[in-house]
Amino acid sequence: MENCCCGESKLSGILARYQGQDGALIKALQDAQGLYGYLPEEVLARIADYFDHPYSQVYGVATFYAQFRLKPRGENLIRVCTGTVCHIMGGPQVLAKISEELNISLGETTEDNKFTLGSAVCFGACSQAPVIMVNDDIYGRVTPERIAAILARYCTGV
């Protein structure tokens, strides 16, 4: 686990903070993800032990909610809007093109760790559908033809 040595005491602090609270598991998972950037298996096991839950239950929660990541995130996070308007306006084709360009599926990270492909439900920019975000940059009226140029902005040396 990355940052295991220095992160361990911080994780203990997080767990202690939520002991006995309602919704403690979700909050602890959120904070642990904030600490590590994702939720490694070891961290899930530690959280399960601490709250005396079966590992399968904690894993189930972590995989149920889209906000949690079980794998490290790439340098750049691409989020494709899967909201209704974007879906109608061509979002699935945009997603397919990104997936093809990067050779990864939704939720995966490229081998060079440059990009992680994720999704989100509505960025509140439906008038510009279909919309994608790369890190904090929002792109509207995206077409499959624009994808290569957009991705190139995040590749050094391109």
Ligand code: FES
């Ligand atoms: S549905 Fe995509 S931005 Fe609203």
